[in-house]
Amino acid sequence: MTLEHYLALSAILFAIGLFGVLTRRNIIGILMSVELMLNAANINFAAFNRFLHFDAAVGNTSVIFIITLAAAEVVVGLALVMAIYKNLHTVYVEKYNILKG
């Protein structure tokens, strides 16, 4: 397998995630699509590490950081979603128009 196979897979995954972020009405669906985009970036890091810089593990280390930050992001995001849902009783983003406090 060559590098461009992995790059193509990552690009397709990123485009699918971007489509989800742009079109989903459900806030949880948007969060899931963001996770897809983060995973596409992770595939790129690991692939470049394997094919171009195989003597060091810098790409793998960056993936570790991204995974940790994604976990933190999804925890805070889902806590915010639950807080908003308790107030507005909806998960659809076009109803979220009174977020001023």
Add this chain to the structure above:
Amino acid sequence: MIEQITFGMLASVVILAALGVVLMRKVMHSALCLGLCLAGVAGIFASLGSDFIFGAQILVYVGGIAVLILFVVLLAGQASDLVVRQINEQWLAAVLICMIFLWSFAKIAVQFAGARALTDPAPTTKAIAGLLLGDYAVPFEMTSLILLVSMVGAVIFGRRKVS
């Protein structure tokens, strides 16, 4: 040969599950597809020889994030979600934007055409540990700060209002 077969199977699982995440009408099915897609990405990591992030992906993403999203899907839903439209009316513009992104990614990817792996996959855990406690020590410690802040934030946002 077996490498191509493995990559094809993993890539088809990843892409089909990702399409399921985006296009499924029921959010529950989307969340289950997300778990499948993340597991497929873990397989891609394994095929790239990155053994440590393969394990981390399974532990954190499949075991943690997908399950957490499933919990929230079960908590924040209404019966009317099963019948209403889940995609907004701008999907045509979104397809266009995604095509532009794919085109630009293809322009970048052709510059790396034909790059082959020169070495056999080797265990990466020792090298990652050396980097985390060496060159990346300060970001590594900052990560613990971020985890603490996000934990406090989640508790504050998630507590019940006392009125």
